[in-house]
Amino acid sequence: MDERYAIEADDISFSYATESPALRGLSLRVRRGEFVCVLGHSGCGKSTLLSLLMGLLDPSSGSIKIEGEPMRGPATDRAIVFQDYSLFPWMTARQNVAFGIEHSRGLAKKAALERADGYLAQVGLYESRGKYPHQLSGGMRQRAAIARALAMDSAIWLFDEPFSALDPQMRGSLQALVMELAKTERHRTVLFVTHNVDEAVLLGERILFMAGGRICREAAVPFDYPRAKNEILRTPEYFSLANSLAELFYETRGERERAG
Numbered sequence: 001m002d003e004r005y006a007i008e009a010d011d012i013s014f015s016y017a018t019e020s021p022a023l024r025g026l027s028l029r030v031r032r033g034e035f036v037c038v039l040g041h042s043g044c045g046k047s048t049l050l051s052l053l054m055g056l057l058d059p060s061s062g063s064i065k066i067e068g069e070p071m072r073g074p075a076t077d078r079a080i081v082f083q084d085y086s087l088f089p090w091m092t093a094r095q096n097v098a099f100g101i102e103h104s105r106g107l108a109k110k111a112a113l114e115r116a117d118g119y120l121a122q123v124g125l126y127e128s129r130g131k132y133p134h135q136l137s138g139g140m141r142q143r144a145a146i147a148r149a150l151a152m153d154s155a156i157w158l159f160d161e162p163f164s165a166l167d168p169q170m171r172g173s174l175q176a177l178v179m180e181l182a183k184t185e186r187h188r189t190v191l192f193v194t195h196n197v198d199e200a201v202l203l204g205e206r207i208l209f210m211a212g213g214r215i216c217r218e219a220a221v222p223f224d225y226p227r228a229k230n231e232i233l234r235t236p237e238y239f240s241l242a243n244s245l246a247e248l249f250y251e252t253r254g255e256r257e258r259a260g
């Protein structure tokens with residue numbers, strides 16, 4: 001068992017029933033405590049990869065290890081945050097967060113609700129804890145989803161384009177929140193899927209670029225944490241990395257159709 005890696009995927013392939021393969025021999029390694037962003041065109045297999053890493057789908061070939069152990073389906077060592085918030089609409093923000101605590105840690109309802117308040121405060125949502133999802137803005141709902149992931153105390157966080165539907169200001173404040181929670185509070189392992197080059201460069205320590213169901217390129221991000229967007233945006237390193245990633249988007253357009 002290799003202690004260095006939180007996630008190891010070796011040569012994994014996956015096909016949906018009627019489709020050409022969504023993943024084709026993909027391999028990746030994410031070190032413990034590393035923040036890795038995954039970029040790629042729509043349809044290149046990013047969400048499928050996350051579903052396999054959550055244990056919601058099984059690879060048709062290849063193997064996955066989580067914290068050095070063979071994948072055994074969904075477990076609380078991994079939490080996922082989706083673009084569409086995925087909160088229970090009939091529960092308040094507080095109840096949504098408490099639900100995960102109650103069921104993953106076996107706490108009584110009252111204790112779970114009290115614990116939930118702490119996590120909601122951490123994401124700036126304490127005042128709105130009694131509101132239902134439809135009473136919250138998109139950004140607030142995403143904060144609640146992040147509080148739920150915090151409450152699960154999972155060592156690995158998977159994000160599937162969580163901020164794509166948000167306006168730039170909200171997106172900026174949630175990016176800062178995720179970086180702070182992932183990097184300063186405790187070293188979590190994060191795999192963050194996004195379409196957005198700027199977001200990948202701002203957040204990631206390493207960027208994996210996917211095309212045609214596998215990883216075709218990777219790049220190290222040359223900035224230390226904590227990072228401030230307005231500082232890194234002006235550097236030549238930022239400009240050069242963002243440009244080379246934008247070029248990759250251009251080069252790999254239509255890749256999946258060619259591969260299929």
Ligand SMILES: Nc1ncnc2c1ncn2[C@@H]1O[C@H](COP(=O)(O)OP(=O)(O)OP(=O)(O)O)[C@@H](O)[C@H]1O
Nearest residue numbers: 016017019022040041042043044045046047048049
């Ligand atoms: N449930 C499904 N049934 C059949 N085909 C699917 C299913 N989910 C995804 N696919 C197909 O598998 C391929 C990979 O899809 P996936 O959602 O993983 O890509 P993605 O990179 O996450 O795309 P996006 O960025 O648009 O979310 C696509 O061709 C998609 O149409």
